Amino acid sequence: MSILECRDLCITRGQAQVVSDLTLSVRQGEWLAVVGPNGAGKTSLLHAIAGLIPLSGELRLAGQNPATLTRRQYARIVALMPQQPAVPAGMSVRELIALGRTPFLHRFGTESSDDRRAVDTEIIRLGLTEFADRPVDQLSGGELQRVILARALVQEPRLLLLDEPTSALDIGHQQTVLELVDQLRRERGITVLAAMHDLTLAAQYADQMLLVERGRLVDSGRPSDVLQSVQLNRTYGARVEVLARDSGPAVIPVRPNRA
Numbered sequence: 001m002s003i004l005e006c007r008d009l010c011i012t013r014g015q016a017q018v019v020s021d022l023t024l025s026v027r028q029g030e031w032l033a034v035v036g037p038n039g040a041g042k043t044s045l046l047h048a049i050a051g052l053i054p055l056s057g058e059l060r061l062a063g064q065n066p067a068t069l070t071r072r073q074y075a076r077i078v079a080l081m082p083q084q085p086a087v088p089a090g091m092s093v094r095e096l097i098a099l100g101r102t103p104f105l106h107r108f109g110t111e112s113s114d115d116r117r118a119v120d121t122e123i124i125r126l127g128l129t130e131f132a133d134r135p136v137d138q139l140s141g142g143e144l145q146r147v148i149l150a151r152a153l154v155q156e157p158r159l160l161l162l163d164e165p166t167s168a169l170d171i172g173h174q175q176t177v178l179e180l181v182d183q184l185r186r187e188r189g190i191t192v193l194a195a196m197h198d199l200t201l202a203a204q205y206a207d208q209m210l211l212v213e214r215g216r217l218v219d220s221g222r223p224s225d226v227l228q229s230v231q232l233n234r235t236y237g238a239r240v241e242v243l244a245r246d247s248g249p250a251v252i253p254v255r256p257n258r259a
Protein backbone atom coordinates (compact mmCIF):
# COMPACT_ATOMS: atom_id res chain seq x y z
CA MET A 1 0.00 0.00 0.00
CA SER A 2 1.23 3.51 -0.81
CA ILE A 3 1.37 5.74 2.24
CA LEU A 4 2.36 8.74 0.14
CA GLU A 5 1.52 9.53 -3.44
CA CYS A 6 2.29 12.77 -5.24
CA ARG A 7 1.36 13.46 -8.82
CA ASP A 8 2.51 16.54 -10.76
CA LEU A 9 3.26 18.31 -7.50
CA CYS A 10 4.23 21.98 -7.81
CA ILE A 11 5.25 24.34 -5.01
CA THR A 12 5.63 28.09 -5.30
CA ARG A 13 7.48 30.23 -2.77
CA GLY A 14 7.45 33.97 -3.22
CA GLN A 15 7.37 34.48 -6.98
CA ALA A 16 9.27 31.33 -7.88
CA GLN A 17 8.17 27.79 -8.53
CA VAL A 18 10.62 25.78 -6.40
CA VAL A 19 9.20 22.29 -7.03
CA SER A 20 7.88 21.40 -10.47
CA ASP A 21 5.79 18.45 -11.65
CA LEU A 22 7.10 15.97 -9.12
CA THR A 23 5.51 12.53 -9.17
CA LEU A 24 6.43 9.95 -6.56
CA SER A 25 5.00 7.08 -4.60
CA VAL A 26 6.26 5.60 -1.32
CA ARG A 27 5.03 2.26 0.00
CA GLN A 28 4.38 1.65 3.69
CA GLY A 29 7.58 0.71 5.50
CA GLU A 30 9.85 2.04 2.76
CA TRP A 31 12.69 4.55 3.26
CA LEU A 32 12.96 7.16 0.52
CA ALA A 33 15.90 9.56 0.56
CA VAL A 34 15.57 12.91 -1.21
CA VAL A 35 18.95 14.28 -2.22
CA GLY A 36 20.06 17.25 -4.26
CA PRO A 37 22.05 20.47 -4.02
CA ASN A 38 21.23 23.45 -1.80
CA GLY A 39 18.02 25.13 -2.86
CA ALA A 40 16.83 22.08 -4.84
CA GLY A 41 13.45 22.16 -3.07
CA LYS A 42 13.87 19.32 -0.55
CA THR A 43 12.65 21.27 2.49
CA SER A 44 9.81 22.79 0.46
CA LEU A 45 8.71 19.29 -0.56
CA LEU A 46 8.74 18.02 3.03
CA HIS A 47 6.91 21.10 4.32
CA ALA A 48 4.23 20.82 1.63
CA ILE A 49 3.66 17.13 2.46
CA ALA A 50 3.45 18.10 6.15
CA GLY A 51 0.71 20.60 5.24
CA LEU A 52 2.74 23.66 6.26
CA ILE A 53 2.87 25.34 2.84
CA PRO A 54 0.49 25.15 -0.12
CA LEU A 55 0.98 22.94 -3.14
CA SER A 56 -0.76 22.26 -6.40
CA GLY A 57 -1.16 18.88 -8.05
CA GLU A 58 -2.29 15.75 -6.30
CA LEU A 59 -1.25 14.52 -2.87
CA ARG A 60 -2.61 11.40 -1.14
CA LEU A 61 -1.69 10.40 2.40
CA ALA A 62 -2.57 6.81 3.30
CA GLY A 63 -4.92 6.92 0.33
CA GLN A 64 -6.70 10.05 1.59
CA ASN A 65 -6.98 13.55 0.24
CA PRO A 66 -5.32 15.74 2.92
CA ALA A 67 -7.95 18.43 2.37
CA THR A 68 -10.48 16.07 3.94
CA LEU A 69 -8.40 15.48 7.09
CA THR A 70 -8.67 17.50 10.29
CA ARG A 71 -5.44 18.90 11.72
CA ARG A 72 -5.52 16.16 14.36
CA GLN A 73 -6.08 13.35 11.79
CA TYR A 74 -3.25 14.79 9.68
CA ALA A 75 -0.90 14.81 12.65
CA ARG A 76 -1.65 11.17 13.37
CA ILE A 77 -0.43 10.23 9.90
CA VAL A 78 2.50 12.60 9.30
CA ALA A 79 5.22 13.94 11.61
CA LEU A 80 7.95 16.33 10.50
CA MET A 81 11.38 16.68 12.03
CA PRO A 82 12.27 20.16 10.71
CA GLN A 83 15.75 21.32 9.83
CA GLN A 84 15.30 24.62 11.71
CA PRO A 85 12.92 24.00 14.58
CA ALA A 86 11.37 26.83 16.55
CA VAL A 87 12.68 26.52 20.08
CA PRO A 88 10.50 28.26 22.67
CA ALA A 89 12.72 29.86 25.31
CA GLY A 90 12.29 28.42 28.77
CA MET A 91 10.50 25.24 27.69
CA SER A 92 12.05 22.06 29.05
CA VAL A 93 13.15 19.12 26.92
CA ARG A 94 10.34 16.98 28.35
CA GLU A 95 7.73 19.68 27.65
CA LEU A 96 8.90 20.16 24.06
CA ILE A 97 8.84 16.42 23.36
CA ALA A 98 5.37 16.18 24.94
CA LEU A 99 4.07 18.66 22.32
CA GLY A 100 4.28 15.74 19.89
CA ARG A 101 1.43 14.10 21.85
CA THR A 102 -0.97 16.99 21.13
CA PRO A 103 -2.97 14.95 18.57
CA PHE A 104 -3.64 12.33 21.28
CA LEU A 105 -4.71 14.64 24.11
CA HIS A 106 -8.20 14.37 25.53
CA ARG A 107 -10.70 17.18 25.29
CA PHE A 108 -9.36 19.17 28.23
CA GLY A 109 -5.75 18.80 27.15
CA THR A 110 -4.71 16.54 30.00
CA GLU A 111 -1.92 14.03 29.52
CA SER A 112 -2.78 10.35 29.95
CA SER A 113 -0.44 7.68 31.29
CA ASP A 114 0.02 6.56 27.64
CA ASP A 115 1.20 10.08 26.75
CA ARG A 116 3.68 10.13 29.63
CA ARG A 117 4.92 6.63 28.78
CA ALA A 118 5.45 7.59 25.11
CA VAL A 119 7.49 10.65 26.14
CA ASP A 120 9.57 8.67 28.67
CA THR A 121 10.26 5.93 26.11
CA GLU A 122 11.67 8.34 23.52
CA ILE A 123 13.68 10.25 26.14
CA ILE A 124 15.42 7.00 27.04
CA ARG A 125 15.68 5.73 23.46
CA LEU A 126 17.40 8.93 22.29
CA GLY A 127 19.73 9.15 25.27
CA LEU A 128 18.14 12.34 26.61
CA THR A 129 17.56 11.34 30.23
CA GLU A 130 20.20 13.69 31.66
CA PHE A 131 18.71 16.64 29.71
CA ALA A 132 15.02 15.94 30.35
CA ASP A 133 14.44 18.89 32.70
CA ARG A 134 16.86 21.31 31.07
CA PRO A 135 15.52 24.30 29.05
CA VAL A 136 15.74 23.50 25.33
CA ASP A 137 17.56 26.75 24.60
CA GLN A 138 20.47 25.46 26.69
CA LEU A 139 21.28 22.42 24.52
CA SER A 140 23.98 21.85 21.93
CA GLY A 141 22.87 21.63 18.28
CA GLY A 142 23.16 17.85 18.25
CA GLU A 143 21.29 17.40 21.55
CA LEU A 144 18.49 19.62 20.25
CA GLN A 145 18.30 17.62 17.02
CA ARG A 146 17.67 14.44 19.04
CA VAL A 147 14.97 16.24 21.06
CA ILE A 148 13.22 17.31 17.86
CA LEU A 149 13.36 13.73 16.57
CA ALA A 150 11.88 12.53 19.87
CA ARG A 151 9.01 15.03 19.48
CA ALA A 152 8.27 13.58 16.02
CA LEU A 153 8.47 9.98 17.26
CA VAL A 154 6.06 10.43 20.20
CA GLN A 155 3.53 11.48 17.57
CA GLU A 156 3.60 7.80 16.43
CA PRO A 157 3.29 8.78 12.78
CA ARG A 158 2.82 6.43 9.86
CA LEU A 159 4.97 8.72 7.70
CA LEU A 160 8.06 10.31 9.23
CA LEU A 161 9.49 13.30 7.36
CA LEU A 162 13.12 13.97 8.30
CA ASP A 163 14.79 17.16 7.09
CA GLU A 164 18.54 16.73 7.41
CA PRO A 165 18.10 14.61 10.56
CA THR A 166 21.81 14.11 11.22
CA SER A 167 23.30 17.43 10.08
CA ALA A 168 24.32 18.45 13.62
CA LEU A 169 25.24 14.99 14.90
CA ASP A 170 28.67 13.47 15.40
CA ILE A 171 29.35 10.24 13.51
CA GLY A 172 28.39 8.06 16.49
CA HIS A 173 25.06 9.79 17.04
CA GLN A 174 24.41 9.77 13.27
CA GLN A 175 24.56 5.99 13.30
CA THR A 176 22.61 5.66 16.54
CA VAL A 177 19.80 7.90 15.33
CA LEU A 178 19.52 6.39 11.84
CA GLU A 179 19.63 2.84 13.25
CA LEU A 180 16.87 3.81 15.68
CA VAL A 181 14.69 5.18 12.89
CA ASP A 182 15.38 2.07 10.82
CA GLN A 183 14.44 -0.16 13.75
CA LEU A 184 11.12 1.70 14.13
CA ARG A 185 10.56 1.35 10.41
CA ARG A 186 11.00 -2.43 10.63
CA GLU A 187 9.06 -2.91 13.89
CA ARG A 188 6.19 -0.48 13.35
CA GLY A 189 6.15 -0.27 9.56
CA ILE A 190 6.82 3.48 9.67
CA THR A 191 7.53 5.01 6.27
CA VAL A 192 10.50 7.37 6.13
CA LEU A 193 11.05 10.26 3.75
CA ALA A 194 14.40 11.88 4.54
CA ALA A 195 16.18 14.82 2.92
CA MET A 196 19.88 14.16 3.39
CA HIS A 197 23.12 15.74 2.22
CA ASP A 198 25.35 12.86 3.26
CA LEU A 199 24.96 10.65 0.21
CA THR A 200 26.92 7.71 1.61
CA LEU A 201 24.80 7.63 4.75
CA ALA A 202 21.60 8.12 2.75
CA ALA A 203 22.52 5.15 0.55
CA GLN A 204 23.07 2.91 3.57
CA TYR A 205 19.51 3.37 4.83
CA ALA A 206 17.30 4.23 1.85
CA ASP A 207 15.53 1.66 -0.30
CA GLN A 208 14.87 4.30 -2.93
CA MET A 209 16.38 7.67 -3.72
CA LEU A 210 15.19 10.79 -5.54
CA LEU A 211 17.79 13.16 -6.93
CA VAL A 212 16.34 16.64 -7.44
CA GLU A 213 17.82 19.82 -8.85
CA ARG A 214 16.06 23.20 -9.04
CA GLY A 215 12.80 21.54 -8.07
CA ARG A 216 12.86 18.96 -10.83
CA LEU A 217 13.48 15.25 -10.70
CA VAL A 218 16.87 14.32 -12.15
CA ASP A 219 16.82 10.59 -11.35
CA SER A 220 15.14 8.07 -9.08
CA GLY A 221 15.69 4.45 -8.18
CA ARG A 222 17.90 2.36 -5.92
CA PRO A 223 20.78 4.32 -4.36
CA SER A 224 23.35 2.31 -6.34
CA ASP A 225 21.63 3.34 -9.58
CA VAL A 226 21.17 7.02 -8.69
CA LEU A 227 24.61 7.62 -7.16
CA GLN A 228 26.74 7.62 -10.31
CA SER A 229 29.79 9.85 -10.32
CA VAL A 230 29.09 11.51 -13.68
CA GLN A 231 25.54 12.37 -12.61
CA LEU A 232 26.67 13.67 -9.18
CA ASN A 233 29.49 15.72 -10.68
CA ARG A 234 27.03 17.36 -13.05
CA THR A 235 24.18 17.89 -10.56
CA TYR A 236 26.27 19.14 -7.63
CA GLY A 237 29.06 20.79 -9.59
CA ALA A 238 31.38 18.60 -7.52
CA ARG A 239 34.19 16.15 -8.14
CA VAL A 240 33.37 12.86 -6.51
CA GLU A 241 34.25 9.22 -6.87
CA VAL A 242 31.69 6.51 -6.08
CA LEU A 243 33.03 3.30 -4.57
CA ALA A 244 30.92 0.14 -4.53
CA ARG A 245 30.81 -1.24 -0.99
CA ASP A 246 28.83 -4.07 0.61
CA SER A 247 26.95 -1.48 2.68
CA GLY A 248 26.07 0.51 -0.47
CA PRO A 249 27.82 3.07 -2.64
CA ALA A 250 30.29 5.36 -0.85
CA VAL A 251 30.60 8.87 -2.28
CA ILE A 252 34.08 10.32 -1.79
CA PRO A 253 34.97 13.93 -2.62
CA VAL A 254 38.05 14.15 -4.84
CA ARG A 255 40.23 17.20 -4.52
CA PRO A 256 41.19 18.62 -7.92
CA ASN A 257 44.92 18.27 -8.62
CA ARG A 258 46.88 21.31 -7.58
CA ALA A 259 49.62 22.64 -9.80
Ligand SMILES: Nc1ncnc2c1ncn2[C@@H]1O[C@H](COP(=O)(O)OP(=O)(O)OP(=O)(O)O)[C@@H](O)[C@H]1O
Nearest residue numbers: 013014015018036037038039040041042043044045
Ligand atom coordinates in the same frame (compact mmCIF):
# COMPACT_ATOMS: atom_id res chain seq x y z
N1 LIG B 1 9.92 31.46 2.36
C1 LIG B 1 10.49 31.48 1.15
N2 LIG B 1 10.18 32.47 0.26
C2 LIG B 1 10.73 32.50 -0.96
N3 LIG B 1 11.60 31.56 -1.41
C3 LIG B 1 11.92 30.58 -0.58
C4 LIG B 1 11.40 30.48 0.74
N4 LIG B 1 11.92 29.38 1.32
C5 LIG B 1 12.74 28.80 0.42
N5 LIG B 1 12.74 29.52 -0.73
C6 LIG B 1 13.49 29.21 -1.94
O1 LIG B 1 13.00 27.97 -2.42
C7 LIG B 1 14.07 27.23 -3.01
C8 LIG B 1 14.08 25.83 -2.41
O2 LIG B 1 14.45 25.94 -1.05
P1 LIG B 1 14.45 24.68 -0.09
O3 LIG B 1 14.73 25.17 1.29
O4 LIG B 1 13.22 23.90 -0.32
O5 LIG B 1 15.70 23.88 -0.69
P2 LIG B 1 16.56 22.68 -0.06
O6 LIG B 1 16.76 21.69 -1.17
O7 LIG B 1 15.92 22.17 1.18
O8 LIG B 1 17.91 23.42 0.26
P3 LIG B 1 19.09 23.13 1.37
O9 LIG B 1 19.78 21.87 0.93
O10 LIG B 1 19.97 24.34 1.21
O11 LIG B 1 18.44 23.03 2.72
C9 LIG B 1 15.34 28.02 -2.79
O12 LIG B 1 15.65 28.69 -3.99
C10 LIG B 1 14.97 28.99 -1.70
O13 LIG B 1 15.70 30.19 -1.83
